[in-house]
Amino acid sequence: MKYFLSILIATVFFCAANAQKKAVLSEKKMVTVSSGNYKPFFVTKNNRPIYVAAFKMDESAVTNAEFLQFVKANPQWRRSKVNRIFADTNYLRHWKSDVEIGESNKKIYNSPVVNVSWFAAEAYCKWKNKKLPTIAQWELAANGAPKNFKYKSLTDFILDWYTKPNPRILPNVKSTYQNQYGLYDMNGLIWEWTFNFNSFIASRDSRDKSEADFKNFCAGGAINVVDKTDYATYLRFGYRASLKGNYCISSLGFRCVKDLK
Amino acid sequence: MKVLLFVFFVAVAFGCSDSNSKSAFVGEVPKSAAAPVGTISSESIYQLPDTFETQDNKKIVLSSFAGKPTVVGMIFTHCPYACPRLTADIKGIEDKIKSKSEDVNYLLISFDSERDLPNQLKKFSNDHALDENWTLLHGDENTIRILSVLLNVQFQKDAEGNFSHSNIISVLDKNGVLVFQKEGIDADPAETISAIKQLL
Amino acid sequence: MLQISRKNFYLESPVLFAILLISSVLFFFSCKTNSGNSMAENNIDTVLTGTVNAELTFAPNVPKPLTYTSPKKVIVQLETIEKVMPISDSSEYTFWTFGGHVPGDFIRVRQGDLVDFTLKNAPESKMTHSIDLHAVIGPGGGADATSTAPGQSTHFQFRALHPGLYVYHCATGPVPLHIANGMYGLILVEPQGGLPKVDREYYLMQGDFYTKGKYDAPGLQDFDETKALAENPDYVLFNGRVRSTTGPHALQAKVGETVRLYVGNGGPNLISSFHPIGQLFTKVYMEGGTEINTDVQTTLIPSGGATIVEMKMQVPEVINLVDHSIFRAFNKGAIAQIKVTGPENPSIFQKLK
Numbered sequence: 133m134k135y136f137l138s139i140l141i142a143t144v145f146f147c148a149a150n151a152q153k154k155a156v157l158s159e160k161k162m163v164t165v166s167s168g169n170y171k172p173f174f175v176t177k178n179n180r181p182i183y184v185a186a187f188k189m190d191e192s193a194v195t196n197a198e199f200l201q202f203v204k205a206n207p208q209w210r211r212s213k214v215n216r217i218f219a220d221t222n223y224l225r226h227w228k229s230d231v232e233i234g235e236s237n238k239k240i241y242n243s244p245v246v247n248v249s250w251f252a253a254e255a256y257c258k259w260k261n262k263k264l265p266t267i268a269q270w271e272l273a274a275n276g277a278p279k280n281f282k283y284k285s286l287t288d289f290i291l292d293w294y295t296k297p298n299p300r301i302l303p304n305v306k307s308t309y310q311n312q313y314g315l316y317d318m319n320g321l322i323w324e325w326t327f328n329f330n331s332f333i334a335s336r337d338s339r340d341k342s343e344a345d346f347k348n349f350c351a352g353g354a355i356n357v358v359d360k361t362d363y364a365t366y367l368r369f370g371y372r373a374s375l376k377g378n379y380c381i382s383s384l385g386f387r388c389v390k391d392l393k
Numbered sequence: 394m395k396v397l398l399f400v401f402f403v404a405v406a407f408g409c410s411d412s413n414s415k416s417a418f419v420g421e422v423p424k425s426a427a428a429p430v431g432t433i434s435s436e437s438i439y440q441l442p443d444t445f446e447t448q449d450n451k452k453i454v455l456s457s458f459a460g461k462p463t464v465v466g467m468i469f470t471h472c473p474y475a476c477p478r479l480t481a482d483i484k485g486i487e488d489k490i491k492s493k494s495e496d497v498n499y500l501l502i503s504f505d506s507e508r509d510l511p512n513q514l515k516k517f518s519n520d521h522a523l524d525e526n527w528t529l530l531h532g533d534e535n536t537i538r539i540l541s542v543l544l545n546v547q548f549q550k551d552a553e554g555n556f557s558h559s560n561i562i563s564v565l566d567k568n569g570v571l572v573f574q575k576e577g578i579d580a581d582p583a584e585t586i587s588a589i590k591q592l593l
Numbered sequence: 594m595l596q597i598s599r600k601n602f603y604l605e606s607p608v609l610f611a612i613l614l615i616s617s618v619l620f621f622f623s624c625k626t627n628s629g630n631s632m633a634e635n636n637i638d639t640v641l642t643g644t645v646n647a648e649l650t651f652a653p654n655v656p657k658p659l660t661y662t663s664p665k666k667v668i669v670q671l672e673t674i675e676k677v678m679p680i681s682d683s684s685e686y687t688f689w690t691f692g693g694h695v696p697g698d699f700i701r702v703r704q705g706d707l708v709d710f711t712l713k714n715a716p717e718s719k720m721t722h723s724i725d726l727h728a729v730i731g732p733g734g735g736a737d738a739t740s741t742a743p744g745q746s747t748h749f750q751f752r753a754l755h756p757g758l759y760v761y762h763c764a765t766g767p768v769p770l771h772i773a774n775g776m777y778g779l780i781l782v783e784p785q786g787g788l789p790k791v792d793r794e795y796y797l798m799q800g801d802f803y804t805k806g807k808y809d810a811p812g813l814q815d816f817d818e819t820k821a822l823a824e825n826p827d828y829v830l831f832n833g834r835v836r837s838t839t840g841p842h843a844l845q846a847k848v849g850e851t852v853r854l855y856v857g858n859g860g861p862n863l864i865s866s867f868h869p870i871g872q873l874f875t876k877v878y879m880e881g882g883t884e885i886n887t888d889v890q891t892t893l894i895p896s897g898g899a900t901i902v903e904m905k906m907q908v909p910e911v912i913n914l915v916d917h918s919i920f921r922a923f924n925k926g927a928i929a930q931i932k933v934t935g936p937e938n939p940s941i942f943q944k945l946k
Contacts, residue, residue, distance in 0.1 A: 215435050263535075291815070295774070295815060297675050330542055360767070367766070367767065370721055370766040371721050374740040375742055381716070381743050382717060382744070
């Protein structure tokens with residue numbers, strides 16, 4: 133009888149412990165972004181709005197806690213092991229160690245993970261059987277109308293965020309606004325990696341807006357900006373153009389997407 | 394009876410166990426993507442384990458090119474102007490190097506996963522009279538994007554299925570480490586040639 | 594009778610011939626002497642005689658005049674920093690800066706130097722930044738080579754071919770916003786031999802600022818794009834802050850001294866009508882170039898331009914340096930001061946009963 137009881141207790145304990153672990157690893161909620169047309173910021177003569185099929189997107193950015201699970205399961209992506217061409221020396225520098233965010237960093241367990249490179253973000257999304265969003269997907273999702281918003285416009289809100297310095301402690305995900313798709317913090321918390329961030333052929337000198345060097349431009353024609361007063365978007369595209377895949381930056385993180393089917 | 398109960402509880406215990414970790418591995422993580430593989434240098438682009446197809450319909454991985462310096466360009470065959478010029482620029486470099494050494498790989502990788510299948514690449518190779526030192530590669534969209542990021546090449550697909558892209562000639566050493574890049578069409582090849590010569 | 598036949602000229606007047614020959618040779622050579630700037634372009638000594646680290650200073654201070662006599666490789670490193678600072682007594686603003694100050698570091702090099710330039714972007718920055726130096730002849734003035742993401746650094750070299758006082762500013766898109774937030778400074782390329790010696794040198798830079806709130810509204814102020822597009826600033830300031838260079842922070846000088854001011858105008862929008870109340874500019878290096886105008890009351894500083902002015906201090910006084918589009922000085926903060934101390938000089942100025 134004692135033997136039976138001890139086994140019963142042990143089993144219950146074991147199950148409970150795993151159940152809790154399961155709760156921490158529970159899958160991130162994804163929302164559906166309905167199909168739409170995305171009007172690119174940089175246009176060429178032949179440009180048309182890009183049709184984006186409906187897709188699922190993480191409702192919020194990937195957090196430090198979630199990324200921790202990834203590096204625990206994938207030692208080659210740990211801070212001390214990672215290859216420099218895939219992540220520069222700032223990779224996860226805000227963490228205590230390879231597999232610890234740190235007790236003193238409790239406040240950021242559920243904040244977006246930052247100081248991660250494009251390659252690391254790519255690998256994480258793949259690990260979750262997802263992908264990084266394309267620019268068209270991300271922009272379509274990010275232009276979703278905010279719900280319960282106190283700002284005059286989304287552009288106002290974005291510019292406001294851009295012109296404020298980074299907070300010392302990055303707030304939790306879901307701490308800014310939610311938009312019509314159910315997505316949180318598409319703007320206002322961090323910059324986010326996109327799959328094809330290295331898309332822009334326009335000269336990095338943004339004043340060179342007239343004729344992109346024809347030599348660099350198979351698709352033909354000049355590249356131009358649709359709305360030069362849209363400073364918020366201008367800053368975001370300029371930011372993307374300065375990135376390299378292994379950069380780890382303290383205000384740059386990501387979220388993943390998945391095809392509907 | 395006791396044995397049965399024991400077996401039952403053990404089964405339940407294992408049933409509750411970390412099945413989640415299995416689902417965590419559903420997506421394939423390139424094992425070698427972030428750690429040195431065998432003798433491949435940790436700074437090498439050949440870390441990328443993805444498979445490509447050549448113009449001769451052979452499956453190949455990038456590490457096959459180790460052992461010789463490699464000159465890389467990214468193109469697509471439907472490109473009206475820039476890509477033929479970039480190819481010609483690399484051919485010009487090959488001509489200047491040939492006298493010193495034949496032991497250099499010339500690699501053209503296509504942006505156009507949809508249209509630049511091996512036979513299309515073969516046609517391009519013939520049209521441009523590219524010799525046996527040249528390999529043209531086709532890869533899937535994901536692989537090509539990762540490679541472009543590794544090579545600092547910008548590109549995007551337009552509505553017609555064509556590509557706008559930067560034009561860069563990259564030089565990799567015998568281990569596949571990126572050592573030199575030159576941007577632009579009709580660019581002065583002197584520095585590129587010198588960079589390659591130092592690797593011979 | 595005076596006609597000397599050609600045939601006999603050489604034989605019969607060898608002295609005359611010799612004189613003519615020698616004088617024509619001398620004449621020919623004297624005409625070859627180049628003057629001023631064209632000499633600079635043709636005879637730049639491209640052999641560098643060493644490497645130095647540039648002395649960098651923040652306004653109102655200027656690096657010491659250079660003393661070397663042949664071109665050097667000069668190492669310059671600037672860092673872009675985004676920082677909340679007071680813009681007035683009650684208002685704060687999130688400035689984007691070179692070096693944590695508005696204006697940014699003053700760079701001083703000599704014509705012919707090879708400048709080895711590194712731009713760092715602080716890891717805490719949110720934005721990508723770059724630099725365009727107006728002294729650079731090269732793509733974007735360096736902008737294309739220096740698109741720098743937060744935590745990264747970029748590197749390029751340029752030859753300072755021409756002397757003058759030049760503006761530099763961030764050139765990342767949208768450029769007007771980066772400039773409006775304070776990303777500008779000056780680089781002085783001394784002519785060969787340096788500038789004539791003066792007693793004091795100071796650095797001022799004018800800029801216009803656009804905030805959602807009124808002038809001196811309390812708290813952290815946001816940039817106002819509508820006002821910026823309309824070129825209707827709330828602040829027009831020297832050195833990025835109301836009263837930055839007045840009262841206890843006024844520039845100092847003594848009676849008898851010659852003072853030189855290096856004055857830039859970062860804009861982004863306004864042109865400055867720069868005037869010293871109670872003085873006049875004995876020398877103006879017009880638009881920061883090589884032409885010198887003398888005895889000027891008010892000189893124009895283009896947006897994205899500069900000027901070098903000199904004054905001889907004659908009497909004790911407080912000189913108010915203003916943008917003479919005078920509402921800017923009175924209501925938007927466009928005043929800086931030079932406090933001149935020393936003995937009175939009644940023969941120059943005397944108040945009478």
